[in-house]
Amino acid sequence: AQTVTQSQPEMSVQEAETVTLSCTYDTSESNYYLFWYKQPPSRQMILVIRQEAYKQQNATENRFSVNFQKAAKSFSLKISDSQLGDTAMYFCAFMKPNAKHGTASKLTFGTGTRLQVTL
Template sequence: AQTVTQSQPEMSVQEAETVTLSCTYDTSENNYYLFWYKQPPSRQMILVIRQEAYKQQNATENRFSVNFQKAAKSFSLKISDSQLGDTAMYFCAFMKHGVGTSGTYKYIFGTGTRLKVLA
């Protein structure tokens, strides 16, 4: 079974600074996908960034980037130039490859990191 671990329950960062959120996972699969979702106080989970495990190049989306270390099973999220609107819970999620049209399409989430951006 796959597991996702986020070891930082809470973090804070000054506005305009950079912060890195950690995520490790455990799986015996070789091909899989990883995601970071953001959940602001409005409760809606919003996709931040995603990574395919067979791609060595780290994904980037504007101020958000990941450091994907497959051998170490690590998938950290770096937020550059932090903004007040980045204040939210951040969840790391895992999905195995090859679900197809007959398998179960499901994500396995970590317990989250609460990030507070300070003015």
């Protein structure tokens, strides 16, 4: 079974600074997907960024980027130019590719990192 570990329960960063959230995972699969989801206070959880394991290039989405180290099974999230709206719980997640197109996306989530952006 796959496991996802987020070793930082809470982090804080000042506005406009850069912060990196850590995530490690354990799997015997060679092909898989990794995700970072964001859960703002009292708001719905949304997908921030996605990485496919067979792609060596790190994924980026505007101010969000990842550092994917497949051999080390590490998948960290970097948030540049942090904004107050980035305050949220961040979850790292893992998914094996589906055997058939259209089948359910079964994600394994970590325990989350609570990020506070301060003035």
